[in-house]
Amino acid sequence: MDGSLLVIGNSDGIGLAFSRLALARGLRVVGLSRSPAPLAHENLVQIRTDVTASDYRDLLTRVQAEQGPFRAAIYCAGIGNEDDLTWWRGEGRVIELNFLGAVRSLEVLLPIWLEQGAGHFVALSSLADALTVRDAPSYCSSKAGLSRFLEAAGLRLAKSGVAVSNVRFGFVDTKMARAPVRPFMIDTDEAARVLWRVLETRPLRLSHPKRALAMVTIIRWLTAPVVWFRRDRSRARRNAEKPPEGQDGSPRDETEG
Numbered sequence: 001m002d003g004s005l006l007v008i009g010n011s012d013g014i015g016l017a018f019s020r021l022a023l024a025r026g027l028r029v030v031g032l033s034r035s036p037a038p039l040a041h042e043n044l045v046q047i048r049t050d051v052t053a054s055d056y057r058d059l060l061t062r063v064q065a066e067q068g069p070f071r072a073a074i075y076c077a078g079i080g081n082e083d084d085l086t087w088w089r090g091e092g093r094v095i096e097l098n099f100l101g102a103v104r105s106l107e108v109l110l111p112i113w114l115e116q117g118a119g120h121f122v123a124l125s126s127l128a129d130a131l132t133v134r135d136a137p138s139y140c141s142s143k144a145g146l147s148r149f150l151e152a153a154g155l156r157l158a159k160s161g162v163a164v165s166n167v168r169f170g171f172v173d174t175k176m177a178r179a180p181v182r183p184f185m186i187d188t189d190e191a192a193r194v195l196w197r198v199l200e201t202r203p204l205r206l207s208h209p210k211r212a213l214a215m216v217t218i219i220r221w222l223t224a225p226v227v228w229f230r231r232d233r234s235r236a237r238r239n240a241e242k243p244p245e246g247q248d249g250s251p252r253d254e255t256e257g
């Protein structure tokens with residue numbers, strides 16, 4: 001394999017491990033992230049940017065013109081939301097980065113790839129795309145949206161020479177994997193090797209590891225009825241719907257008023 005790779009979100013975690021692997025295997029890497037990557041290599045160009053910034057598209061257009069053409073782009077940028085009492089305040093930002101950031105990146109990269117009849121867009125979704133996770137509304141919905149977008153775009157681009165790959169990991173050992181129990185967790189080096197295989201084989205969807213996929217499938221079916229049959233039976237709702245005293249046939253206090 002040769003050429004330049006664009007790795008979006010490569011200062012930490014999976015993107016960092018993948019950048020290391022690609023550089024070690026002789027590729028040139030252009031990395032984008034807000035903080036500097038703890039990496040130094042003659043074949044690495046590191047650019048600091050926030051994918052959610054209003055000038056991101058302009059910056060990516062410039063990066064592609066000055067540093068491209070890219071053989072492939074790997075979208076590794078992502079966040080979860082803080083699990084605190086005001087969790088809803090950060091929900092839009094999660095969707096903005098995890099979902100819209102990937103969509104906007106492809107929007108910018110695609111025209112040149114279509115002209116060349118070659119290119120590959122890889123993005124890291126998650127096995128969580130199949131789950132309705134009570135503690136992570138924005139995370140699981142951003143990944144559900146991302147997975148559907150990537151796979152539909154991949155089908156639409158079939159025969160264009162441009163491939164799209166939706167990579168769905170289970171737990172990977174990074175700062176993002178914060179759950180108290182993390183079954184079948186893999187390390188970032190394994191995740192990087194999986195991404196390398198994705199570049200070689202260009203699958204539309206890859207889920208890894210398979211044991212985690214099986215577990216998520218079972219959890220999905222076991223928890224589905226919670227959503228299907230859920231009704232709001234909370235005391236708060238019953239109180240809100242209770243008619244004011246005297247309007248429901250209950251005896252009025254004649255001494256009132």
Ligand SMILES: NC(=O)c1ccc[n+]([C@@H]2O[C@H](COP(=O)([O-])OP(=O)(O)OC[C@H]3O[C@@H](n4cnc5c(N)ncnc54)[C@H](OP(=O)(O)O)[C@@H]3O)[C@@H](O)[C@H]2O)c1
Nearest residue numbers: 009011012013014034035050051077078171172174176177
């Ligand atoms: N770890 C897991 O268990 C797991 C499982 C399944 C899927 N995934 C997915 O894999 C992807 C990578 O996750 P990770 O575990 O490697 O996370 P990570 O260690 O937290 O790394 C996230 C990367 O995204 C970058 N990033 C965050 N916000 C950004 C922004 N606004 N603009 C530009 N770059 C930004 C970070 O760099 P800066 O902070 O320097 O900007 C960092 O390089 C995510 O999409 C995640 O959802 C992770």
